[in-house]
Amino acid sequence: DGKRLGGLCLFEGCVPSKALLHAAALIDQAGGAAELGIEFGPPRVSLDLLRKWVSERVVGRLARGLAAAARAKGVEVVGGRAVFEGPRQLRVEGDEPQKIRFAHALVATGSAPLPLAGSPPARERVMDPSAALALPEVPERLLVVGGGYVGLEIGTVYAAIGSAVTLVETTDDLLPGVDRDLVQPLARRVGSRFAAVHLGTRVGELVERDGRVEARLGGAAPQPFDRVLVAEGRRARSDGIGLETTAVRTDERGAIAVDDRCRTDESRIYAVGDVTGEPMLAHRAMRQGVVAAEAIAGRPAAFDNMAVPAVVFTDPEIAWCGLGEREAGRAGRPVRVAKVPWAASGRAATLGRADGLTKLVLDPESGRVLGVGIVGPGAGELIAEGTLAVEAALTAEDLAATVHAHPTRSETLMEAAAAFLRGR
Template sequence: MPEFDLVIVGGGPGGYVAAIRAAQRGLHVALVEKERPGGVCLNWGCIPTKAMLRSAEVFETVKAAAAFGIDADNVRVDFAAVRQRKDGIVKELTDGVTGLLKANGVTVIEGHARFTGPTTVEVFEPGPSPVFAGGPRYAATPSATAIRTVTATDVVVATGSTPALLPIPGADLPGVITSDGAFGVTEVPARIVVVGGSAVGAEWASLFAAFGAAVTIVEMQDRLVPAEDKEIGGALGRSFTGRGITVLTGTTVTSIAQTGDALVVDVGGAATRGIEADLVLIGVGRRPNTADLDLDVAGIDTDARGFIPVDDHMRTAVEHVYAIGDVTGTALLAHVASHQGLTAADVIAGHDARIDYDVIPAATFTHPEIASVGLTEDAARAAGHEVVTAKFPFAALGRAKTLGDSEGFCKIVAGARHHEVLGMHIIGPSAGDLITEGALAITLEATLDELAETIHAHPTLGEIGMEAALTGLGLPVHTAPPRKR
């Protein structure tokens, strides 16, 4: 007789959410976690970076206080206090997750799980506490001391991912770090090279630039945040350049070397040169945490990259074994992991649930902020849609003007015939909050007409969706009418 109805391996935003939902459905649940609950998102990703980015935003605002009629002298960064605030927020939230698991009757087992069969895991004492270095945090192997064996009717693998290092000479040098290692930086570097211009790299570049570092960001594609709409990537590049960040696109890093007190990053592309830095942050790619799990013992296959294939019910090819979150390689986002966790828990509890990946919002918390959902203009055209695009600038929005933050725009991609919303792309203040309207519009198959006819509160940033829709319909109110041909 199994000890539990369900055992979940990994307590990140997928694992702990699945545990709570399964317990709510009446299942007897165990959660195995070797670190603090909350996974990468709460401990090393979403939350701590946003806490530090908020400090950077406040610093930049106070420096510009004169523009708001406020005198502020001798403004400086106390980086230790920034980190302390971040740690306090992380602890509060992880303690909150621990409390929620307890309140829902979930049995939490601290340790590292290894499969001894499809629905049986042996739990070992965790290895040494992770150190902040250039390499992955999970390099340490678990202790050889077994704590207990756990059996269950069903098992969910929710072990997440960790940053990958580039296979280039010098990537293992001291001073070369990943996004995890960035949390171990105790002072703002004078010079930093950020390798990778997608969300992770762009956020760290934005943060360190705000705190006064000389930042160079290197991206091999032709623009920053290459997964976003072209116009968004172009706008971010121009904004970063205007803030003094050196942006190198269409450029690759060929090697890193230690020369005296500096790291020298050799880059190739339009022009080959060496860039001196005190710190190099590699923000490119992630790899699944499947090592040391003994997945083969359970018969669980992985793809060539190490990710676990699943169907839209989150089932693996092994009966009674499910996988969720980053370890599936589907969309490496915390909110996707959480929805996958809810889906898996409901399926295991006997409900007909499945996940739909058609509407997944994403946000990048640079300054200016970026968010998107649905199809980019290029992707919509490639899919065979005839499209119209609608744009509205924050500079024409009253609320943005009052905030003193009016850089950027909202762009809507819609069908040319029925005006159905296919995608929304925002760069500007509170983009991550505003994108929900776009996600809801796509989910409900709303049109530009419906967005335009919905009364939005004034003065708010949220008006930008309505204003963009009006523009797309050729009926702009707060921007000049389109030119007649």
Template sequence: MEQEYDVVVIGGGPGGYVAAIRAAQLGRSVALVEKERPGGVCLNWGCIPTKAMLRSAEVLETVRHAEEYGVKAPEALLDYPAVVARRDGIVRGLTDGIARLLDANGVTVLTGHARFLDAHTVAVHDTVPPPGDENGPGYAAPPADGPPRTTIKGRNIVIATGSRPVAPRIDGGDLPGVITSDGAFGLPEVPRRVVVVGGSAIGAEWAGLLHSFGAEVTVVEIMSTLVPAEDVEIARMLTRAFDKRGIRVLTGHTVTGIRSVLGGLSVDVEAVGGGEAGEVPADVVLFGIGRLPNTEELDLDRAGVAVDVRGYILVDDQLRTDVAHIHAIGDVTGRRQLAHVASHQGLVAAGVICGHEESIDYSVIPAATFTHPEVASVGLTEARAADEGHAVVAARFPFAALGRAHTYGATEGMAKVVADSRTGRVLGMHIIGPGASELIAAPALALTHDATLASVAATIHAHPTLGEATLEATMSALGLPVHTAPRRRRSHRP
């Protein structure tokens, strides 16, 4: 007889395992089907391993500049195998920890690939091990045919199968040495020359990381700045910072083809609009653009679950699909493809399944890009706020005017606040500089609770800290700067 559960979760990434644990905490019987290791892309091939390697790069850069801090150190040398070993050890420890959490909460974990048989029944198939070749860690796949190992029933089902990077569809995109961001984890050594295609968060992080490790890096980005989703001032500052570090940045350019040549690869680039064209030599070409949802092999049609033309599952603000008892969370929903969004969606979906009146608000989602300097933001950009009809006031505070930044040895960057001058409500905060990814949490809380410039300015911040930058930017927006000279505030009125 098929085992029946209150909740069946398909996918054990940052959305799936969180949803499973929360549903179990709320008293439901829960099964989680995961075809590989718990933690999903974020933990195994994304957020955590890249940050582990970025930390190694940060330590390397610090030692290289140790004399600036009055410390004499021997020559800093990179031990790339040791970096990889440390990274993999961290990932193993965290995946093991998630497995223990699932067990401690009474979640039944089934290893295999899930396919719908009907709207309540899921077949669990054995999977084919991933190849693990130079093109990346690979993903376990279901066999082409054959009966399932087992079937289970779910009164409610949560789909959390995530996404995968898009392979390039250009001439030469299948050549050896052309990889996706996942494939970068399989590099046996640091390449001498790398072309990174795409200057958004993933591409920018890999570009900075490989440059710190000694690679000659060129970034090709079709938009006019790196991280084009960020506030334009922040994006321009990061673009200048990359150029200053010696990372070649070709914004407003696209890759038209890749050719194999003696000694490596040649990447054909062209200015947007058919302008200037050229070639960039490379040993590795890393594509950091776009992802596709993992929905094709779920047999969603058997469950009656609708998808859009790209394969993303359609959901409402309570994460319900068009089949009331089936929810979808994370990258497969096509909303914000961020691990923390998937986790929050998992909490909401589990709560809704358990009878709570919950929904998700996408207006306050912090984002961080772990470049050097870091970039983080929450809420509206200055341009977006003006487009939405706000009477915008924007002000900024440079880290160069902050005592803690000087003691830290990192004065590059600024904090920028965007607010509505009529109501005083804070609409967005944008940071580029040391610790930006940590600093953004407080502004996110402020936006969640509709804080005003006055209420933020009235909040005492510890001194000396990097967090004072957001306070000072807020006071400047009020026309009351203390640690910078008065300047005309930028404002827009509808």
């Protein structure tokens, strides 16, 4: 739609959310500096300046860079909404309607947030993640529906800038599916910063009354909130683009089926990113885009990556890749797990953050690294080494024999590998 280059991640997702999480971290660090003998006054947050910084200095700068790159590479940008009219043609709707015939097409329409199941929206006070990241105000009381990474990240931002945040998750755990020892440090910190966390709880109908939204949490009496954020997942955006005129196949959640070359059932149409389903991660989409481009160019290519890392940019951060400990247990696969608490890390001590953990999931016989999990500040940067280890089929001996700089948190990967070797 339109001529704006860049997708959900840049304009409404990971980039603005991480910019706001950086601001939240500054507030938190200033508040904790008194332990070091450094005192600051209470923070004063200007939403206008914060919005401007995110939109102009962060998102705007990256968007301008994309546009410049497209011009430099001779990419023709057509503004409008594209709808397929068959396997070789589409029409563009908008101010400059036209029809385009193509040799190959690539669908990268992304995803859209799911509404709260069983409850109609209560107008503007019920926000999806994109609306919440626009920072319409600092609500006195914010209800976050969903204990996945989106709800936790945005809830962290609003808690830092002054909202009393109540989080509700229908399952019994935050970040369902992630190993519990990775989630526990985050759960403790969230418990101390949010007003309340309700697990195993469903949200009933949302009713807007007297400028607030009343929500029933489980079987309790309705509670008033100034705003509600619904973060219960996303659905592929494949409706309304004419796929029914092609052989492209979608599932019940709208995700387009593709092979390992990112090709759909229509041989001339490819698809990448969120529209192809889980995991809905920008870095997966980028890799898929490279594979699709190479396949269209006739080169040998396949999306056959063994590990796609995932990161939750809360405080502390959580990152993982490859086989998780719980996943191995469910599959009945024998593994050995090596852990290093960050209480033993000199670098973590200098940062005043010993509440981290590094773990390796390994094949018990060969010592091959099957999965890596990290929780702690900077986990998102540290997971790259773990992803390489899984992708390249490295062993514990490879990691243990690699010299890591001291003092750094990356040493904990080396130390976990050494712990595995000592326990053989």
